Amino acid sequence: MQVKVNTDNNINGTEDFKTKARAAVENGLRRYSDRITRVEVHLSDENAERGTSAEGDKRCLLEARISGMQPIAVTENAAHVEQALNGAIDKALRTIGRTIDKARNHR
Secondary structure: EEEEEEOOOOOOHHHHHHHHHHHHHHHHOOHHHEEEEEEEEEEEOHHHHHHHOOOEEEEEEEEEEEOOOOOOOEEEEEHHHHHHHHHHHHHHHHHHHHHHHHHHHHH
């Protein structure tokens, strides 16, 4: 499973941070790592351009590509980047599980 982490200009996306984010994604989605070919993570600060800070203004968009299926995308907003990332990983895990179960039962 290949994991790519992207941040906007308002998130401090140091290499150390990206390494930790990749590890969190790999660990969180390891159950389906044999089915997932690529994961893209996009982290952004929704209100930074306006100069304001609010609850839920950090956003994580996580897109997982599963072999033989359409990509799955989930979004999570939170007060902190780490919370948004972890929430998106949890959503992706549930969504991937449902999608694979549906495909298995549909056959």
